Amino acid sequence: DAKTTQPPSMDCAEGRAANLPCNHSTISGNEYVYWYRQIHSQGPQYIIHGLKNNETNEMASLIITEDRKSSTLILPHATLRDTAVYYCIVTNNNAGNMLTFGGGTRLMVKP
Amino acid sequence: DSGVTQTPKHLITATGQRVTLRCSPRSGDLSVYWYQQSLDQGLQFLIQYYNGEERAKGNILERFSAQQFPDLHSELNLSSLELGDSALYFCASSPWGAGETQYFGPGTRLLVL
Numbered sequence: 001d002a003k004t005t006q007p008p009s010m011d012c013a014e015g016r017a018a019n020l021p022c023n024h025s026t027i028s029g030n031e032y033v034y035w036y037r038q039i040h041s042q043g044p045q046y047i048i049h050g051l052k053n054n055e056t057n058e059m060a061s062l063i064i065t066e067d068r069k070s071s072t073l074i075l076p077h078a079t080l081r082d083t084a085v086y087y088c089i090v091t092n093n094n095a096g097n098m099l100t101f102g103g104g105t106r107l108m109v110k111p
Numbered sequence: 112d113s114g115v116t117q118t119p120k121h122l123i124t125a126t127g128q129r130v131t132l133r134c135s136p137r138s139g140d141l142s143v144y145w146y147q148q149s150l151d152q153g154l155q156f157l158i159q160y161y162n163g164e165e166r167a168k169g170n171i172l173e174r175f176s177a178q179q180f181p182d183l184h185s186e187l188n189l190s191s192l193e194l195g196d197s198a199l200y201f202c203a204s205s206p207w208g209a210g211e212t213q214y215f216g217p218g219t220r221l222l223v224l
Binding site for chain 1: 113115144146148153154155156159167169199201203208209210212213214215216217218220
C-alpha cells in the first residue's frame with residue numbers, strides 16, 4: 001500500500017471548516033483513499049473514502065486531486081466533538097485489506 | 112455505535128499470564144480483523160479471519176493466536192504476557208474481507224503488571 005504523509009497537528013475554530021491534507025504521491029491506480037478518525041482512545045471511526053472523484057457524505061467531503069497524489073478531508077462546520085486524530089489511509093480492494101495506520105493528524109477544535 | 116462489540120472493556124493481569132479477548136462482528140459481517148494500539152507503535156494490524164479461516168497475518172507475535180468460530184465471533188488469545196503487551200486491542204469487521212470499509216469496536220484495554 002502507498003505511504004501517506006499528514007501534518008502531525010492542526011487547530012480549527014469551532015464552526016469553521018477544517019481542511020485536513022494528506023499526501024499520497026505513490027498511490028497506484030487501484031488504491032482507494034480512506035479516512036478514519038479516533039476520538040480519544042475510542043475505536044477508529046470510518047469517515048469517508050474515494051478512488052478518483054470527490055465524495056461527500058453526512059460527515060465530511062473528500063477532495064482528491066486529479067493526479068490522485070494528494071487529498072483533503074473537509075469537515076464543513078467543525079464542532080468540539082470533532083477533536084480527534086484523523087488518519088488518511090491508502091489501500092487497495094484486494095482480499096486481506098488490512099489498514100496501515102500512520103501517525104495521523106491531531107485536530108484540535110477550539111471554541 | 113459501530114455494531115461491533117468487544118469484551119471485556121478493561122483487563123488487568125500479571126506478567127506470564129494468559130488472557131482471551133472476545134469480539135462479535137456486526138450482523139452479517141463475515142470478516143474480523145484484530146489491531147493493537149500501543150503508545151510507541153501506534154495502531155498495528157495483527158490478523159484477519161474470514162468465515163472461520165485465517166486470511167491475512169500482520170505483526171502478530173507467536174505468543175498470540177486467534178480464531179473465528181462458526182457463529183463468526185472471534186477470540187484473540189494472548190499468552191506469556193509481558194509488560195510490553197499492555198495496549199488497546201481493537202477488533203473490526205467487514206462484510207467480505209476484501210476491500211470494504213472496516214468498522215471498529217470500542218476496544219479492550221489490557222494492562223500487564
